[in-house]
Amino acid sequence: EADIYQTPRYLVIGTGKKITLECSQTMGHDKMYWYQQDPGMELHLIHYSYGVNSTEKGDLSSESTVSRIRTEHFPLTLESARPSHTSQYLCASGGPPRGDLSYNEQFFGPGTRLTVL
Amino acid sequence: AQSVSQHNHHVILSEAASLELGCNYSYGGTVNLFWYVQYPGQHLQLLLKYFSGDPLVKGIKGFEAEFIKSKFSFNLRKPSVQWSDTAEYFCAVNGPKTNSGYALNFGKGTSLLVTP
Numbered sequence: 001e002a003d004i005y006q007t008p009r010y011l012v013i014g015t016g017k018k019i020t021l022e023c024s025q026t027m028g029h030d031k032m033y034w035y036q037q038d039p040g041m042e043l044h045l046i047h048y049s050y051g052v053n054s055t056e057k058g059d060l061s062s063e064s065t066v067s068r069i070r071t072e073h074f075p076l077t078l079e080s081a082r083p084s085h086t087s088q089y090l091c092a093s094g095g096p097p098r099g100d101l102s103y104n105e106q107f108f109g110p111g112t113r114l115t116v117l
Numbered sequence: 118a119q120s121v122s123q124h125n126h127h128v129i130l131s132e133a134a135s136l137e138l139g140c141n142y143s144y145g146g147t148v149n150l151f152w153y154v155q156y157p158g159q160h161l162q163l164l165l166k167y168f169s170g171d172p173l174v175k176g177i178k179g180f181e182a183e184f185i186k187s188k189f190s191f192n193l194r195k196p197s198v199q200w201s202d203t204a205e206y207f208c209a210v211n212g213p214k215t216n217s218g219y220a221l222n223f224g225k226g227t228s229l230l231v232t233p
Contacts (some may be wrong), residue, residue, distance in 0.1 A: 004207070033220050042121070042223040043207070058220060067221055095219065103230065108161035 002027040006109035007093050013081055021112045023091035030083050031095035032074040033106065036060060037088045049074060057094045081116045088113045119144045123208050123224035130198050137229050138193040140208035149171050150191040151209040151221065154184055161207070167191065178202070203231045 004025040013019055015060035025032065030051040035043040045058030049068040063085070064078050074093075078085055124139035144149065163233040165176025172184040182193045191208060205228050209221040 004141075031219065035220075040126070040225065042225045045220040045222070048220055092221075105149075105163060105166055105233040107163075108153075 004091060004093055004107050004109040006089075008112060008113050009110060010113050010115075011084075012115045012117065015080075015082055016117050017081050019081055019114070021089055021091075021114070023074045023076070023109060024072050025074075025091075025093040025107070025109075027093055027107060028071075029093035029095055029107075030089075031093065032068065033092040033094065034058070034066060034074070034076050035090040035092065036062065037090055043090060046105060047076065079107065081114075083116045086114060086116050119210060119222045121222050121224040122208050123206075123209055123227050125227050126225065127185055128227055128229045130229070132200055132231055132233055133197050134231075136193070136195040136198045136202070136229070138208075138229075140191045140193065140224060141189050142208075142210045142222075143189065144210065148210050150182075150184060152176065152180070152191075152193050153207045153209060153223075155205040155207070155226075157204065164193070164206070180232070198229075198231050200231050200233055202229060204229060 025072050032049045034047040035072045036046050037043045044060035046060050046062040047066040049055050055066050064076050068074055088111050090111045091109040093104040118127050120143045122141045150167040154164045164180050165174050165182055167174045167184045175181045180195050182191055184191050201225045205226050208224040208225045211219050211221050
């Protein structure tokens with residue numbers, strides 16, 4: 001079944017640690033996104049990718065980095081976590097499956113709730 | 118820059134009451150419009166979407182939304198809510214903005230609580 005996966009779902013970590021949030025999709029989508037969401041607030045785009053070897057920063061400044069070596073995989077890395085990084089991180093994929101018309105519907109993973117102590 | 122406003126942050130309704138959640142956006146060009154829902158403990162799911170054509174769109178679970186271009190609005194409606202509709206509702210829009218990969222701009226969300 002086509003889906004989008006994120007691991008871990010919850011992560012509590014100390015300041016200064018390096019972490020990688022995993023995101024994978026089996027939907028065949030070229031476009032992938034990372035959003036950050038704080039309670040009671042809108043989702044903010046922090047990274048996106050048009051496809052393999054394409055990564056761009058979003059509207060919200062973030063100290064995280066991303067990579068896109070495979071179509072289905074879009075991990076997000078924080079080299080040195082800080083309490084200000086505490087948030088929920090949502091991964092999404094979107095755009096057409098290969099060969100179809102372009103629509104901009106996006107599909108979301110379950111999210112990773114990160115707490116940095 | 119695009120922005121999305123959701124007028125109600127918290128709504129409490131009794132079962133069988135009618136629901137209308139307001140959403141306005143600020144963008145003058147062609148837009149795609151979405152309502153997403155997040156049930157407790159679950160991930161964001163698409164409720165309905167508007168790309169073109171009939172401005173009254175129907176989604177899952179009896180929800181519908183009307184796109185009124187002149188008012189820059191895309192309000193969500195349901196004639197009779199159920200307890201299972203308790204969730205967070207997000208309005209989102211994306212236009213032909215080429216510098217963010219067609220990412221979505223979201224409103225702050227509306228938390229709906231339906232009481233028995």
